[in-house]
Amino acid sequence: MSPSLLIAVLLVLSSMAYWLGRSRAFALSKKAGSVRLHSRPGYHGILVALWCAIPAFIIFCCWHFFSGNLLISYAMQSVTEARGELSPSEMNLAINDLRNLLSGSVFHREIDPALQLAADRYTGMRQIANVALAVVVLSSAILGSIWAYSRINPGLRARNKVEKAVEISLTLCSTIAVFTTLGIVLSVIFESIRFFQQVPFFDFLFGLKWSPQMAMRPDQMGTGSFGAIPVLAGTFLISAIAMSIAVPFGLLSAIHLSEYSGPNFRKVVKPMLEILAGVPTVVYGFFAALVVAPTIRGLGAGIGLSVASESALAAGLVMGVMIIPFVSSLSDDIINAVPQSLRDGSYALGATQSETIKNVVIPAALPGIVGSILLAVSRAIGETMIVVMAAGLAANLTLNPLQAVTTVTVQIVTLLVGDQEFDTPKTLAAFALGLLLFVVTLALNVIALYVVRKYREEYE
Amino acid sequence: MSTLETTASLQKGFAVPRENIGSRVQKKSRKIDRENRETVGLQFVDDPRMTCRAVNVFYGEKHAIKNVSIDIGKNEVLAMIGPSGCGKSTFLRCLNRMNDTIVGCRVTGEIRLDDLDIYEKNIDVVPLRAQVGMVFQKPNPFPKSIYDNVAYGPKIHGLAHSRSELADIVEDSLRRAGLWNEVNDRLDQPGTGLSGGQQQRLCIARAIAVRPEIILMDEPCSALDPIATATVEDLISELRQHYTIVIVTHNMQQAARVSQRTAYFHLGDLVEVGHTSRIFTNPAHQLTEDYITGRFG
Numbered sequence: 001m002s003p004s005l006l007i008a009v010l011l012v013l014s015s016m017a018y019w020l021g022r023s024r025a026f027a028l029s030k031k032a033g034s035v036r037l038h039s040r041p042g043y044h045g046i047l048v049a050l051w052c053a054i055p056a057f058i059i060f061c062c063w064h065f066f067s068g069n070l071l072i073s074y075a076m077q078s079v080t081e082a083r084g085e086l087s088p089s090e091m092n093l094a095i096n097d098l099r100n101l102l103s104g105s106v107f108h109r110e111i112d113p114a115l116q117l118a119a120d121r122y123t124g125m126r127q128i129a130n131v132a133l134a135v136v137v138l139s140s141a142i143l144g145s146i147w148a149y150s151r152i153n154p155g156l157r158a159r160n161k162v163e164k165a166v167e168i169s170l171t172l173c174s175t176i177a178v179f180t181t182l183g184i185v186l187s188v189i190f191e192s193i194r195f196f197q198q199v200p201f202f203d204f205l206f207g208l209k210w211s212p213q214m215a216m217r218p219d220q221m222g223t224g225s226f227g228a229i230p231v232l233a234g235t236f237l238i239s240a241i242a243m244s245i246a247v248p249f250g251l252l253s254a255i256h257l258s259e260y261s262g263p264n265f266r267k268v269v270k271p272m273l274e275i276l277a278g279v280p281t282v283v284y285g286f287f288a289a290l291v292v293a294p295t296i297r298g299l300g301a302g303i304g305l306s307v308a309s310e311s312a313l314a315a316g317l318v319m320g321v322m323i324i325p326f327v328s329s330l331s332d333d334i335i336n337a338v339p340q341s342l343r344d345g346s347y348a349l350g351a352t353q354s355e356t357i358k359n360v361v362i363p364a365a366l367p368g369i370v371g372s373i374l375l376a377v378s379r380a381i382g383e384t385m386i387v388v389m390a391a392g393l394a395a396n397l398t399l400n401p402l403q404a405v406t407t408v409t410v411q412i413v414t415l416l417v418g419d420q421e422f423d424t425p426k427t428l429a430a431f432a433l434g435l436l437l438f439v440v441t442l443a444l445n446v447i448a449l450y451v452v453r454k455y456r457e458e459y460e
Numbered sequence: 461m462s463t464l465e466t467t468a469s470l471q472k473g474f475a476v477p478r479e480n481i482g483s484r485v486q487k488k489s490r491k492i493d494r495e496n497r498e499t500v501g502l503q504f505v506d507d508p509r510m511t512c513r514a515v516n517v518f519y520g521e522k523h524a525i526k527n528v529s530i531d532i533g534k535n536e537v538l539a540m541i542g543p544s545g546c547g548k549s550t551f552l553r554c555l556n557r558m559n560d561t562i563v564g565c566r567v568t569g570e571i572r573l574d575d576l577d578i579y580e581k582n583i584d585v586v587p588l589r590a591q592v593g594m595v596f597q598k599p600n601p602f603p604k605s606i607y608d609n610v611a612y613g614p615k616i617h618g619l620a621h622s623r624s625e626l627a628d629i630v631e632d633s634l635r636r637a638g639l640w641n642e643v644n645d646r647l648d649q650p651g652t653g654l655s656g657g658q659q660q661r662l663c664i665a666r667a668i669a670v671r672p673e674i675i676l677m678d679e680p681c682s683a684l685d686p687i688a689t690a691t692v693e694d695l696i697s698e699l700r701q702h703y704t705i706v707i708v709t710h711n712m713q714q715a716a717r718v719s720q721r722t723a724y725f726h727l728g729d730l731v732e733v734g735h736t737s738r739i740f741t742n743p744a745h746q747l748t749e750d751y752i753t754g755r756f757g
């Protein structure tokens with residue numbers, strides 16, 4: 001029985017269990033007459049269905065999680081019988097061969113008879129196992145339903161149990177996000193540790209020269225070409241330029257939208273601003289590279305400045321424009337959420353509109369505004385496409401926005417595109433950069449949280 | 461107007477002991493019929509501070525105030541009473557143009573503050589509102605410290621020339637609102653952290669800190685305990701020496717205690733105005749009588 005069919009059968013069974021449990025509870029409530037059911041029949045039905053489905057499903061999942069390796073090691077016994085004990089690396093090789101054989105992707109090589117034998121054992125066992133699994137799963141489903149069905153009685157607290165089950169499933173869902181994050185962080189950390197075994201930690205963190213290509217040559221390995229400072233500086237330079245565009249424009253347009261403009265103007269302009277957020281970044285990228293950068297270059301030439309054809313300024317400007325809607329739309333919502341009664345209170349004291357906005361509305365909305373700006377900063381730091389296209393790849397350590405710079409995200413991309421071996425410092429450096437980026441954004445978030453909380457204490 | 465002239469001589473002190481309000485309403489004179497919505501009583505005074513003539517207010521299609529004409533005298537406390545939703549807050553907000561902030565609200569008629577038509581086209585509402593202060597029905601302290609809440613108005617109007625002068629204004633205002641003793645050790649804490657009644661008194665302090673000449677109070681005591689209420693009523697009596705006060709209240713004892721004239725609103729109509737003691741002892745209109753005797757709420 002194939003797994004999908006098994007699941008379908010399980011679903012049918014549990015819906016049957018639901019109806020059976022429900023009708024039994026109904027019958028009980030009719031027969032008992034004066035005795036009231038503790039829970040409505042529907043809850044009894046759900047409880048029976050849960051007992052039918054959940055244990056069976058857990059068995060099913062466990063089997064699929066562990067069966068692969070179990071079956072492989074079982075099949076590998078025939079290889080070890082034929083060849084004697086294998087060293088771990090030989091073992092790995094053989095297992096890989098077996099996997100390839102099983103998936104049918106071996107065409108040219110001669111097939112080792114021992115391996116063929118193993119493959120046959122594997123497929124045979126797999127079939128038996130599937131049948132066994134179906135039997136175990138279905139009998140668990142039926143036994144579970146029978147057990148729960150037999151326990152139905154008026155006093156059974158089915159509702160509380162169902163609610164507990166709902167609560168547990170919600171908890172599981174929320175922890176999945178946590179575990180995913182944890183998993184990503186851990187994998188990045190482990191890869192980074194491998195990187196730091198080859199390149200000293202402080203060379204990476206404080207090195208002033210970023211030139212990963214040279215490190216491919218063994219004689220240059222670990223000579224300090226993995227200094228992250230220029231890359232990080234590029235990220236900060238571009239983000240700073242972007243934020244210096246996005247924050248004033250975004251905030252002021254939010255204030256205009258929420259406080260000054262009429263409802264009609266707002267109805268037209270706000271969606272337009274949000275369209276800006278929907279433009280794919282790659283479009284911004286070629287806009288930056290093909291329109292903005294040459295324009296800046298031309299302007300620079302006009303006043304006698306030499307501007308690189310790819311410059312931090314072009315990328316930062318365009319990124320700033322891209323981020324404006326993040327700041328403006330969020331801040332607009334937040335400013336709108338400030339209660340009208342606060343504005344009224346200020347107007348009634350004879351404050352003008354700008355005084356009211358400056359002294360009452362903005363302070364009241366500040367925690368939210370800081371939040372929206374922070375969101376925009378993390379957008380800027382994580383943005384890749386615009387920078388790849390408009391800021392270049394040269395890891396110059398400079399604060400001059402007219403030169404080409406590179407950012408952490410761009411370097412990660414360039415390190416990882418193309419065929420790579422995943423144990424050279426060059427590719428591992430991508431993980432170290434990722435970790436660095438993660439730590440930086442985390443720190444920013446923590447700072448923002450602190451700032452926001454401090455304001456809350458003062459103002460709420 | 462004949463009822464007015466005969467009953468005007470009944471005018472006595474302002475304070476009416478609470479147990480007497482109902483019983484002293486006398487049935488001897490015939491009341492004006494419930495269907496009649498012309499304003500009766502003492503609408504106009506000799507030396508008005510504000511004059512309202514034929515004021516109508518619309519919220520979109522809804523006609524919330526219907527043809528109201530009334531004077532507000534110098535150094536008088538005018539109480540406005542009436543069932544919920546009859547338009548007391550709406551009328552109050554007309555007097556300092558707070559209705560401007562409500563989309564779809566339209567005011568017609570004429571309202572004059574001393575000889576200035578406050579609804580004239582090119583009038584500047586900022587000095588008007590500084591002159592006509594307001595305490596709202598719901599307390600709305602700013603999300604700032606207690607001190608800054610009170611200091612806000614004086615700061616924007618430049619009333620204080622030094623820090624210490626500002627601190628004096630703040631202290632004085634808080635004292636008069638009866639809040640100083642409760643908050644003097646935590647002036648730097650947020651005003652929103654106070655209890656509802658304390659917040660309302662903070663709003664009163666905030667309003668009087670800008671020294672308005674006319675103060676509009678929309679149910680200032682609805683969230684206050686009897687002690688705080690007494691403080692606010694004392695404040696009103698004290699302010700009356702120099703200022704003009706319009707107060708909306710659902711508490712008829714309060715109206716009787718603090719006001720000189722009382723206006724009764726009913727579904728957007730100004731039904732009756734008169735000296736407070738007369739309104740509560742011998743109202744001319746049947747609707748007023750129904751309301752103050754609790755027959756209609």
Ligand SMILES: Nc1ncnc2c1ncn2[C@@H]1O[C@H](COP(=O)(O)OP(=O)(O)OP(=O)(O)O)[C@@H](O)[C@H]1O
Nearest residue numbers: 519522524543544545546547548549550551562597
């Ligand atoms: N912003 C508004 N938009 C539309 N209608 C409104 C608005 N504010 C008030 N109204 C309506 O105008 C009428 C008068 O309202 P108002 O708030 O002046 O009553 P009130 O006498 O102050 O009542 P209460 O004693 O409950 O405070 C009510 O019928 C109300 O529904």
Ligand SMILES: [Mg+2]
Nearest residue numbers: 548549597678
């Ligand atoms: Mg009201």
